[in-house]
Amino acid sequence: MKKPSKKKQPRAKKCRVTFLPKKAEALVPRGTSIYTASLKGGVYLNSACGGQKQCGKCKVRVRKGKVKKGTASILDAADVRAGLLLACDTLVEGDVVVEVPPETAAAKGRILESAATGEGDFPLDPLVKKIYVEPEPPSIENNIDDAQRLAMAVCKAAGIKAAEPDLDVIRDVTGAAREKGWKLTATYAPLGDAYRIIRVEAGNHEADNLAAAIDIGTTTVVVHLVEANTGRAIDVESKYNSQMKFGEDYIKRIMYAEEFLNFDEMRRLIVADINDLIDALCARNGADCLDIASVATAGNAAMQHFFLGLDPRNIRREPFVPAANFLPPVRAAEVGLNVNPRAIVRVLPGVSVYVGADITAGVLATGLYRNKELSLHIDIGTNGEIVLGNREWMACCSASAGPSFEGSGVKHGMRATDGAIEKVRIEGGYAATVSTIGDSKPAGICGSGLVDVLAELFKAGLLDRSGRFHFTEGGPIRIDEEGTPEFALVPAAKSRIERDIVINQIDIQDLIRSKAAIFAATAILAESMNVKFDDIRHVYIAGGFGNYLNIENAVVIGMLPDLPKERIQFVGNTALEGAKRCLLSREALEAANEIARRMTYFDLMSNYKYMDYYQQALFLPHTNLGLFPSAKKYAKA
């Protein structure tokens, strides 16, 4: 037989795309983007926009082979000189070898195991439990049906009155019981007033009881995998929310979805993000996704609406009514999560369209709701939400802060993952000393690093009070090719991206707008509740800054009120921590519901003073230096 001539089938041939340094490969049709090929090859590239040529994060180098470059002009001159291309804007035309630079290789996510401060913890009493039973096998004399036999054994062993098996359990029990001679593990959970058996397995699998806490942020999605029986943290993974391509804030996303009637596309994106993270966590830890039997999500109202497929239109329309603040428990299959399809999914309750479940969970984690003394909880995400109160009362508000402290929209900003600069000091000679997550070669700057940069530049006299760089010929501030002043934190030689890591004037203005929004909201809320800052005994700062936040610097830039430092505490991602607690303790879940019911929402938008307060806060630390005695000395201009 003749071999078919190669010339005759040019279109059938696929292009082999090899990704370095991992040597992962993908076979794709000609004309496929390198970004799409990376997904196929299991190579995880950084991307905030999901391959939409908008975020400029998926930079790669083509080492070999023919490609067609696109026309998106997001990359700057230095990128171009460095031979970088956008993976999403470059199409393969044959076999190609692609180098993924360290800054583009999506790193293992890392978030803070929150140092939450509630007075005492909740008792360990997981939402979903597993129990091993060995009921007596059936006989002619004792021929109770399989489902009842299982249920009776579970009730006896667990000390509960009644347990109703799901239809799927009745479907499985007959086979499972005969597999290992009536040695069975039942997964069961309270649902309403009764217990439901949601899974049955042959043999003893009591130990394999996993739970996933999920923080669905507007910018970042984080999944935390925990062992439900012990509360032990297994691993955590995060990524940017793929909805970013439809807008940085959720109002834009709602408008987009509304215009194109595409709510379901939004739902699919967020569910796919979560599933990506779950898959990655399971793969890395050798876990079976079917063992994830409980899930709790904490997100703002818009994210929870998108996640559940609720109609989000009224979130942006007066009188700002969500479809639901309180959600019934649902099964994973109903929302499309790639865990056990019968897993119990608890979508934590929110307070209003502007103060969501992430805040309820945060207040649960810090214990603000049961503190005798007055506490302030500030959660800095794409929105900044602020809660003020104690065990008697709680008021909350929300301010649009933007995603800059999450590393998005800042030139060398990045999430708090391996290689992110998390601490910065600028001392004599204006040289910056940085330290990074994982002590790795620096790849960019995460939230806590950005707070430091802003504060240190100000303290070093390189920024004036309005946030403008002091440019002096030959000084530390230089002008980049686009004419924007910038300050280099790390020289190319020492950076993982083989280029200087910088912060520029545009970044600075963005960060100042963010911190101003947060401070103004805090001030208005305190004033409205007739609280002086000094009355506040505890300040909890939450958010995805990283593992760490320099409190002093956060005060210097005027983000936080100038209180004695021992009263202020960085508590990390409390949304995730609160969600986790609800998975591990039914008492915590009840407390979350109580918090959402008790908290009063305070509307900033309708407060005529807000814009004034915001304008006054657009300075370092503030127009009114009297508010920031500890930062006063740095205000030279």
Next chain:
Amino acid sequence: MKKPSKKKQPRAKKCRVTFLPKKAEALVPRGTSIYTASLKGGVYLNSACGGQKQCGKCKVRVRKGKVKKGTASILDAADVRAGLLLACDTLVEGDVVVEVPPETAAAKGRILESAATGEGDFPLDPLVKKIYVEPEPPSIENNIDDAQRLAMAVCKAAGIKAAEPDLDVIRDVTGAAREKGWKLTATYAPLGDAYRIIRVEAGNHEADNLAAAIDIGTTTVVVHLVEANTGRAIDVESKYNSQMKFGEDYIKRIMYAEEFLNFDEMRRLIVADINDLIDALCARNGADCLDIASVATAGNAAMQHFFLGLDPRNIRREPFVPAANFLPPVRAAEVGLNVNPRAIVRVLPGVSVYVGADITAGVLATGLYRNKELSLHIDIGTNGEIVLGNREWMACCSASAGPSFEGSGVKHGMRATDGAIEKVRIEGGYAATVSTIGDSKPAGICGSGLVDVLAELFKAGLLDRSGRFHFTEGGPIRIDEEGTPEFALVPAAKSRIERDIVINQIDIQDLIRSKAAIFAATAILAESMNVKFDDIRHVYIAGGFGNYLNIENAVVIGMLPDLPKERIQFVGNTALEGAKRCLLSREALEAANEIARRMTYFDLMSNYKYMDYYQQALFLPHTNLGLFPSAKKYAKA
């Protein structure tokens, strides 16, 4: 441009199959069977085997066009002479015109509206209710979320404490509320200890609350559509169970499924049958299937296992343990029914693998379980189940009767639909007088007609006590072309099938075996419980015979004990009636559970006397004429 030559694409051309008299058409590839084409064309042919060349029911005539005849030799010489072909065994080879004779056109189903006899009825309190509410629209002052607003309005209007909306309701409520200015109809149901809102609609749809009672029989599937608010019967539809092609009795079907690991195929067949019936009922009555919000099914254990996708293997293996006798409420989407996907489906409880929910439902319908006096309930389907007892105790057993009284396996047998002979008298001159359902031209004989035929032939002296025809040259009994003796009930000229409607020797033997199994089981059960027939005050005869059963004749053939006729009552399809009552009254549903818990199963198979009793009953009326004083006079031989 040139037209493509016809010669080049001979295979692409489809064959047009036209069905007369309806003129329905189907376009199918060459080589498709006429049976398959009929399904595609929406023409409903009678078939018990589902196109497997086994039942011989799908007889058609090809009026025009080329076909390829198959080799199945089921049709008798008269059929062949009449130009009839099996639709499932005839392949189209071009455009074809097919005539569907009346006997083959599947008729509208008809079942008895049971004359159930319980002392007093259950209060009307439907399982699923609808309620119209007009909550106050949200405002800045009153910005409770949509889901809670609805739930609070429902609670207030319905006088219930709490109602939790399903996720799908929360998905819909926002849009529905804005469609007609917060004029909403909620569908709600108790589930566990709480109420669930399972649907929300814009506007007032309180009246559109439908419920479907389903009898899943081994041979026949029946769906009854009722108005849930009033209990009014809307319509009923039945068809043969498509699983028939895998065996007449369910043991054969389990064996088949087990051998080929094809439990899901069995599930799909039965669900498709039910959906066909629901679709037909909705189409005929202009009903919206989404308005069917509650469903109750009554079937034997095997049918319920197949329907729910449970593992049926142990139904035929000692110690005969089902996956479950008691089933949790499920949603229609979980089982694939074509009604509202959130509809509550109640699968009624059974007693054991041999006495299923059809009997629980039957005992509920007749009220046997609350009668002070001793009652006997005999349900004649493919199996005959017998219950004996009163409000103090209940015992039950099951006998394999075969499907002949359901019209299956009998030459001119048919279901109790339009045109079925339901009454027969044979008087002077051996001429049969028949009456049919719908007073239509006769097309075949249903169960009650078969009881009459057997009794009347016996009473007329045309059958001896062992069921053999008295053949006399020139007498009413003739010999057909295969050499089988037969008796003509209706001459071809007066029949809808344009041929004589007959009963033959093989049919007679089949019917006698069926009645013998039932009587033997009844006798054993009574004897075992130490009950004399005369102690029994009420005998309820249930089953799909038709609208009617001649009690006297049922005694004459020895199917029922020879008790005073006023004690015996034909009660129709009590499985369906019981299921309907559970849909209309929560009290009835509770009673059904109580019945299933209380009834004691009595195993005939392990009773050494059963085969003797069965052999003795293989006569007309019985070997022991002393048991049948009222029939004694007919026993001439």
